[in-house]
Amino acid sequence: MDQIANKKVLILESALELIRENGFHGCPISQVAKQASVAAGSVYTYFESKDEMILELYRYVKLVVLEEIREKDDPEKNFEARFFDFWNNLTSLYREKPAFQSFLDQFTSSPYNTDTVQLEDDPWGRWTEAFFRAGVESGQLRPLNPKILSIMVMGSAISLIRYTTYFKAKTASASKDLHLIPKMVWDGIKFQ
Amino acid sequence: MDQIANKKVLILESALELIRENGFHGCPISQVAKQASVAAGSVYTYFESKDEMILELYRYVKLVVLEEIREKDDPEKNFEARFFDFWNNLTSLYREKPAFQSFLDQFTSSPYNTDTVQLEDDPWGRWTEAFFRAGVESGQLRPLNPKILSIMVMGSAISLIRYTTYFKAKTASASKDLHLIPKMVWDGIKFQ
Amino acid sequence: MDQIANKKVLILESALELIRENGFHGCPISQVAKQASVAAGSVYTYFESKDEMILELYRYVKLVVLEEIREKDDPEKNFEARFFDFWNNLTSLYREKPAFQSFLDQFTSSPYNTDTVQLEDDPWGRWTEAFFRAGVESGQLRPLNPKILSIMVMGSAISLIRYTTYFKAKTASASKDLHLIPKMVWDGIKFQ
Amino acid sequence: MDQIANKKVLILESALELIRENGFHGCPISQVAKQASVAAGSVYTYFESKDEMILELYRYVKLVVLEEIREKDDPEKNFEARFFDFWNNLTSLYREKPAFQSFLDQFTSSPYNTDTVQLEDDPWGRWTEAFFRAGVESGQLRPLNPKILSIMVMGSAISLIRYTTYFKAKTASASKDLHLIPKMVWDGIKFQ
DNA sequence: AATGAATGAGAGTTCATTCAT
DNA sequence: CATGAATGAACTCTCATTCAT
Known part of the structure; x- marks a missing residue:
């Protein structure tokens, strides 16, 4: 798996965990990013929108x-x-x-x-x-x-x-x- | 059913319908209140919080x-x-x-x-x-x-x-x- | 002029001044609100959008x-x-x-x-x-x-x-x- | 006109067109670069800042x-x-x-x-x-x-x-x- | 030189909640 | 009790700029 796919998966797994813990309400992009150790803006490098x-x-x-x-x-x-x-x-x-x-x-x-x-x-x-x-x-x-x-x-x-x-x-x-x-x-x- | 219970039910039904249509995300108190024909603030007369x-x-x-x-x-x-x-x-x-x-x-x-x-x-x-x-x-x-x-x-x-x-x-x-x-x-x- | 019209005008004058000083770029809602002495969110009580x-x-x-x-x-x-x-x-x-x-x-x-x-x-x-x-x-x-x-x-x-x-x-x-x-x-x- | 001047002009014309279409608001460097067929970062080789x-x-x-x-x-x-x-x-x-x-x-x-x-x-x-x-x-x-x-x-x-x-x-x-x-x-x- | 992924401050906007009327 | 204007924290998303490659 290359670097890019890796980061995407990292972000997805981060979102997954947050949604499990707190529901859709409780997974702001800021948290998703933090848990994936990337900047908030970077999420938008990989996904068009939340x-x-x-x-x-x-x-x-x-x-x-x-x-x-x-x-x-x-x-x-x-x-x-x-x-x-x-x-x-x-x-x-x-x-x-x-x-x-x-x-x-x-x-x-x-x-x-x-x-x-x-x-x-x-x-x-x-x-x-x-x-x-x-x-x-x-x-x-x-x-x-x-x-x-x-x-x-x-x-x-x-x-x-x-x-x-x-x-x-x-x-x-x-x-x-x-x-x-x-x-x-x-x-x-x-x-x- | 008395007046108060009536209003409560009205608000609950309004929320119910909004949640069906838009999920928890899509039922702001302002909308719930409008659909129940009460003021937003009044919801808090009947419920402690959302x-x-x-x-x-x-x-x-x-x-x-x-x-x-x-x-x-x-x-x-x-x-x-x-x-x-x-x-x-x-x-x-x-x-x-x-x-x-x-x-x-x-x-x-x-x-x-x-x-x-x-x-x-x-x-x-x-x-x-x-x-x-x-x-x-x-x-x-x-x-x-x-x-x-x-x-x-x-x-x-x-x-x-x-x-x-x-x-x-x-x-x-x-x-x-x-x-x-x-x-x-x-x-x-x-x-x- | 009633209260509501007053606040609207206050906000408009605030935006007007900021636009003169800094152009459209330089009039974020946050500044417009601050100069009009209202909260940022209040601007949206009076206007649908910027x-x-x-x-x-x-x-x-x-x-x-x-x-x-x-x-x-x-x-x-x-x-x-x-x-x-x-x-x-x-x-x-x-x-x-x-x-x-x-x-x-x-x-x-x-x-x-x-x-x-x-x-x-x-x-x-x-x-x-x-x-x-x-x-x-x-x-x-x-x-x-x-x-x-x-x-x-x-x-x-x-x-x-x-x-x-x-x-x-x-x-x-x-x-x-x-x-x-x-x-x-x-x-x-x-x-x- | 040499290569460098050429690229500069390309970038300028790209910005010019975007500004006409969308105003200063609507000409992010990323767009200017894309329309000029260069990378966003390259704009900063030719210009100190936006x-x-x-x-x-x-x-x-x-x-x-x-x-x-x-x-x-x-x-x-x-x-x-x-x-x-x-x-x-x-x-x-x-x-x-x-x-x-x-x-x-x-x-x-x-x-x-x-x-x-x-x-x-x-x-x-x-x-x-x-x-x-x-x-x-x-x-x-x-x-x-x-x-x-x-x-x-x-x-x-x-x-x-x-x-x-x-x-x-x-x-x-x-x-x-x-x-x-x-x-x-x-x-x-x-x-x- | 050229790239474009990464950054993070800051933009516009929403909304649960409060409170003067 | 009822109202709805006011709040401001928190949200999604953008973008000028940097820097490792």
């Missing part, structure tokens, strides 16, 4: 997630095994890098997430769709639109992580059963 | 959701029927009042959602927990912690609505299968 | 000029006398309030002076046109378009004042003949 | 004007003919190179135009003064200080051009009489 920086951060985070998940997927395994790998890898990733999950969550429900953004090329979206399509075509998943399956699975997974992240205070008592959720999800989507 | 207003809005929205869902629940029915009612009522409510879902989503992933907030008395949380406990005790749901069941169900439902709301552009092709999701969820949580 | 403030200043200055000149014009006199009054009053006014002349000069040659601005209602422009039309109709001026006469006269007058203002250093030696200019201008426009 | 660049531009523009006007003047003609040549050449030049007139106008009324600047050697000022002195000495102009005559003539000419440039929207109706202005000016200054 909005554009946030959008690039969105693309960046989804790419990193894709790389991590794809590299740990083994297409040789049968689909049930791949599914539980997928679930575990995704929840582990988000637990290890809570800023990723927090940012994606905030971004999704924010006004940044416009129609234009959704229509951009989305390698992560394409990969997950292909993943669930493989499950359907192997006969191990219900014969449904892979997007639907993706919605259901990702929804449960993200909701689980949100719960354990945001509602730490509440879920303490329930934590011993949390590992049962992937089994339940699988029972919901598998070919009966 | 933050406190947002918190009260969170409590308010959850209360309204609880009322709507509880009143349409019929505890006399068998649990499977109650489950599908619950699913339909919740998704209908969020579709009819998108500002509710949008606000809850943004709030949950925002820094407003502190530990302190989560530890507050939460009638909506208590009700859903009791709802799923009834399912378990009737023998129709897996014998799991009702919180876990709640997480899984609400996660899928919210994820579905988020998808149809935020990702309108993408789900067009998948929409005909969307009504299958509750069946899948039920298959995941029912006693096998 | 640009809008400059435009209002343009309208304001032209109105004041119009009032001063019109009130000292005596339509009962013959036109030659009115002409020399007009010349003297205008040059006196600009000499007494150099900020007026300096601002109008800078504004005219600046990008603020868009087509849209020129097409606004312009009482000062209407008055001067009517003034010279009266001269033509009385038979004392050449039978020309009053706008042309206006251009020629105002051009000479303004150029004279610019010279004495900006080029103080150069005109010292010529100053004893400066009072001859109005006579020359009159000889140029009078009916021969 | 201010110094503007001052050199002023000198440059006046020199070009002088060259153009002087070369088209024929001292053998009688002064009346030379006067109308001068008028036509000057107005043509400004009409063909509106950036010249626009820049001179903006510069003259700006804070760049300090006493120090006015006291610099000024070949264009010297030439015009000599021009009008010749008219006086030939007996064809009123026996006045040539500076005064210069003020009056240049004022009318510039005012005419400003009008046709800045106030395009207003002068449409008057345009057919515009060519009468030089005759009027001549009648004002000629020996009666």
Whole structure:
């Protein structure tokens, strides 16, 4: 990775961390710059505007997630095994890098997430769709639109992580059963 | 409802609508006040600060959701029927009042959602927990912690609505299968 | 004049003075506010933006000029006398309030002076046109378009004042003949 | 012209065009450099500072004007003919190179135009003064200080051009009489 | 000489909050 | 109680200038 890409990533990671800690409100460019050890003005060497920086951060985070998940997927395994790998890898990733999950969550429900953004090329979206399509075509998943399956699975997974992240205070008592959720999800989507 | 409560609600609804349209960024007190037909300063007669207003809005929205869902629940029915009612009522409510879902989503992933907030008395949380406990005790749901069941169900439902709301552009092709999701969820949580 | 109009004028006069001293570059809102003894943010209570403030200043200055000149014009006199009054009053006014002349000069040659601005209602422009039309109709001026006469006269007058203002250093030696200019201008426009 | 002078001129012309289009505000060094196809930093190889660049531009523009006007003047003609040549050449030049007139106008009324600047050697000022002195000495102009005559003539000419440039929207109706202005000016200054 | 990334002071502007009316 | 003008800190963004390459 060259120098320029390095600085860009440095700034993005700085923004990511600040957004996790304080939300979009709490990541003024001045702070982003300071945490990335650059001058405030320098951010504008790499990004046209703060909005554009946030959008690039969105693309960046989804790419990193894709790389991590794809590299740990083994297409040789049968689909049930791949599914539980997928679930575990995704929840582990988000637990290890809570800023990723927090940012994606905030971004999704924010006004940044416009129609234009959704229509951009989305390698992560394409990969997950292909993943669930493989499950359907192997006969191990219900014969449904892979997007639907993706919605259901990702929804449960993200909701689980949100719960354990945001509602730490509440879920303490329930934590011993949390590992049962992937089994339940699988029972919901598998070919009966 | 007396005059004061009325004005409070007027201000809260005004904020709610602005947050849906523009996010937390896009709801300055001046706008909230204008849309509620009061002076900016008057907001501070009813709320200590903007933050406190947002918190009260969170409590308010959850209360309204609880009322709507509880009143349409019929505890006399068998649990499977109650489950599908619950699913339909919740998704209908969020579709009819998108500002509710949008606000809850943004709030949950925002820094407003502190530990302190989560530890507050939460009638909506208590009700859903009791709802799923009834399912378990009737023998129709897996014998799991009702919180876990709640997480899984609400996660899928919210994820579905988020998808149809935020990702309108993408789900067009998948929409005909969307009504299958509750069946899948039920298959995941029912006693096998 | 009420309080609000007073504050507006205070801010406008402050901007006017700063522009005379330092040009458009040298009148940051922070300075304008400080000189008007208000907070920086307060300027935006009275004006939508800095640009809008400059435009209002343009309208304001032209109105004041119009009032001063019109009130000292005596339509009962013959036109030659009115002409020399007009010349003297205008040059006196600009000499007494150099900020007026300096601002109008800078504004005219600046990008603020868009087509849209020129097409606004312009009482000062209407008055001067009517003034010279009266001269033509009385038979004392050449039978020309009053706008042309206006251009020629105002051009000479303004150029004279610019010279004495900006080029103080150069005109010292010529100053004893400066009072001859109005006579020359009159000889140029009078009916021969 | 050597390489260095060439680049200087390239940068000056770039600044000139930007100032015409957007005023002093709208000519950041970065733009000037880009339009001149050099790096931003390189401007500082040729000019000490932006201010110094503007001052050199002023000198440059006046020199070009002088060259153009002087070369088209024929001292053998009688002064009346030379006067109308001068008028036509000057107005043509400004009409063909509106950036010249626009820049001179903006510069003259700006804070760049300090006493120090006015006291610099000024070949264009010297030439015009000599021009009008010749008219006086030939007996064809009123026996006045040539500076005064210069003020009056240049004022009318510039005012005419400003009008046709800045106030395009207003002068449409008057345009057919515009060519009468030089005759009027001549009648004002000629020996009666 | 030429480059252009980096700087950081300072610009215009917003907005939560206060308080005299 | 209600008002909304006033505040000023904090925001995003620009740009003249520098300097390592």
